[in-house]
Amino acid sequence: MSDTATIEAGAPLAIKQGVPLVSQPRLLGAMLDRSVARFPQRPAVDFMGRITTWAELGAAVDRAAAGLQRLGVVKGTRVALCLPNTPYYPILFFATLKAGGVVVNVNPLYVERELTHLIEDSGAEIIVTPDVAEIQARVLKVAGETGIRHVISCPIADVLPAIKKFAYKLVKRAEIGRAPRTPQHLFFADLIAGNGTPTPVPVQPDEVAVLQYTGGTTGVPKAAMLSHANIVANTDAMLVHVGGETPEQDRVLGVLPLFHVFALTNVLTFGTLVGAEMILLPRFELKQLLATMKRTRPTYFPAVPTIYNALANLKADQIPDLSSIKVCISGGAPLPIEVRHAFETNTGAKLVEGYGLSEASPIITCNPFDGLNKEGSAGLPFPGTTIEIRDREDPARIVAAGEKGEVCARGPQVMAGYWHNPAATEAVFADGALRTGDVGYLDLDGYLFIVDRIKDMILCGGYNVYPRVIEEALYEHPAVIEAVVIGVPDAHRGQAPKAFVVLDPPGAATPSELRDFLRDKISKIELPREVEIRDTLPKTLIGKLSKKELVEEELAKAAR
Template sequence: MVAALTMPPSSSAPGASSAPFRDTLSPDWSPPPMLLGDLIDQTVRDHGPRIAVDFMGRTWTYRALGRMIERAARGFQDLGVVKGDRIALCLPNTPYYIVLYFAALKIGAVVVNLNPLYTPGEMRHLLKDSGARIVAVPDLREIHGKVRDLAQECALSKILVCPMAGILPQVKAWAWRLFKRRDHARYAHDALHMRFCDLIARGDPVSPVALVPEDLAVLQYTGGTTGTPKGAMLTHRNLTANALQQQAHIHGDLPPPQRTLAVLPFFHVFALTAVLDFSILAGAELVLMPRFEMGAFLATIRRKPPTLFFGVPTLFIAINALDDARVPDFSRLRACISGGAPLPLEVRETFEKRTGARVCEGYGLTEASPIVTCNPVDGEIRANSCGVHFPGTQIEIRDPDNPGTILPLGENGEVCVRGPQVMAGYWKRPEETAQVFIEGALRTGDIGHLDADGYLYLVDRLKDVILSGGYNVYPRVIEEAAYLHPAIEEAIAIGIPDTYRGQSAKLFVKLHAGHSISPEDLLVFLAGHLNKIEVPRAVEIRDSLPRTMVGKLSKKELVAEERARREAAKANEAGNA
């Protein structure tokens, strides 16, 4: 019994182990259109007795998971949910997320992902923009309280409360009820609130809903680092295609049993597809962690060694910082993939040396469901490359100043993408949708080039490029040079005004524990690895660098700080004039 869905016969079938690696990457290959509900249904049929989910030591089989999904889908229908209605999931990685995600999709509802750490203002925007009327939350006071306070303003009809004690092993559930009382949400048993157990109380069959793969499945809001967050409309076809592309990239079927350590949050699109959807497709056991904490992370790996591991650069950096005695055992890994942000070469090499695990860097964006490229799991990994195109994906490098022109190999330009994983557009934003496509290809806003073998190399974000004396200076090039110094743990480069050049670079760094270097010495080091235009005008050493809510290093706070510093200096000068 295989763990994967059956592929259509093809000379380059991704499941054929004898097929050359390059054949499986043909842009002409096309995954079969399918629904996310069919994905979970087939896995439940094929692998019902297999463990599907492990949460803090408590497990559920695929058969049990399937029953809960059916009951939750029926419960949503009893609440009046119809095709096209939006249901928001404001949940950490728990069995509740998986059940409600597939339950909503099976009846044609649209999932809206909400980061539980969002501020009330951020939640307000997403709820109003999406029009979600039902929001699922854990019974955690901090998260529930934010949603409850927005209920009237955002016209919510139901807050679905998911009790943490209900999914914990017996002893841990007892301890949660006894020792974590101050964290428990207090809510009225009124018309606004509904408990998860009441949602799944009925066992009646789900009423059939006519669905096609092109139907909207998820509204995945972009991070909003360059403006107001927009909802990328991801269809069933988009999301299942990306999971099937990932399967093909890893050469088809994975021999059971497979086990995925799910520490990246499902409300982020990388984990949604690469961790959740792909693991369900593979019939893998999902070992869920509701949040990252190093002690629990290491204990979980000892308890359930993973065969599949997906991380972001900050996670690999944290592992690299461990003492030798605490480095986890990754000897059983079949695939270890980094995404979400560029992976510095020094970080990858250090991780591989210390753990013995091979890391494949990938690249994607919310608008592409999200994966576009990835280094081969078994083939050649090239330094500072985010790999080759996913099966069925085409990469075009276009002139940023003349997007109608496709540039030759080796030249830097805007990365543009075609493929079945590319979104249907932005929710209620036709003008911005039109702007993000060029001749049918998705404009990523990233600058990079392809080599002769199709490996993609990113140099920076289009809007992050520093224009210095008429030259393009790419912050990532500066950051990569900084990572070459053994004292540097994290680095962010931004552009600052320069009266002579227009802009120059400023570098912010965090040092490894126990290391030291002065800004002057670091500048001398960088001068040996960068050209004169690229060398930063200033270096600032900090105890920590800002991050986004999903752990990526973030530039916008530093840009805002520098702007405020300049404005304060101008105001002070004006006051002294």
């Protein structure tokens, strides 16, 4: 549990898990090569019933890497992956790295201005999109305005089983993008059509592999620079945490989007490290998830509380047989105790909560799979990780056991800093420890408890939603003169955004009209659950809009 034999109450406390982490810094591609060599005929990816073996995955990665190099990808070239969970993601993730490039993870739900910011900030030269008409059109439009050299479209139908491919083309034909081939726009088949042997590129483990965008404390998306060694270390720690490899093949259910850092480690890189079968679903649909669980019988199931809550509320005759699952891992948002109890009671599966952030690749604590799983705790430090609780007013001081302060972390998974943002990088470290922006405490057993969030951020179904993005969009409406967005309790998503606005002239718009106004300016996840129009909004003594009073009001309503 802890490498400290006795923890004295009142003593300054920094906890490191006693389980040693032996992680050799190496390239992410080395994990792929190892599994391809060890398990060539084992299933690597199950997508809607279509199986790709490890040998097939390795060959596809090589062909795609060679294709990227023909498009001009060299060491350091940023390639944006704007993809849902399909076989294209693991292929192009590893292909980008093998070609010497850097992966820029992009949420396919991003609207044009969000896409524009990520492309311009990262300097991405190539972007990959599914051939879903809505997403493809948005990507092509932004690409034409931002200097993107090539857009690669990936046809969803081509990675489906034969029968489903036929049905998809028939039923979804109106949703399939029809963009023509041009010098700028090509398709995945064009990418892999040539020679399938990429040119080796000398890359070191401490060089950047992924730019993972996060809002941090300001709400302005910044790219955490995650190196090969960072992500490998977190993946190795995951293997230590689960107790090592087993002779039988594991099956990891990937309903979480791979562009999200939680799934990147818990599904893609962990699955690659152990040669697991990665069962990919393009999105969370309860009926599809239940059918997939029944068909594939996964052994690991990482998800967000929203999904566990949906399963916990099923009727008895709808609950799937989860006896094959070793453990379910909750992350991305706080796990309510009631949800954990209901899920475990109704399904019989074990559910543990972890905690992390993009800047740490992402896991820094997790409750043990075998051992004490403390109520309301984010768990023990991950193998090789040190957790410190530092005084919020004096970050140089580490506080005593049980005392609240800012949660800080050290470990090989912690990023070097933010991409092209030295000021933000300096602000997020205290004496070399990563500042999470969350308030918590360590108990005498070394378990971490999160009690508050410093960040102005809403955790909505496992996604980070930044109020500033919504507020800026609201201010584009000519009648909105003041706007504040806060997170309010939501039974389904944990939290949901709620907007408060002042209009001039009064009555110039209704709440529903304001929500409609926002639809093409922010993503569906960011769309406020409710817009409340007020005559005035609370302000501080210096006239700054204040959220504290609104948060207190909403919490009081929720408690009634």
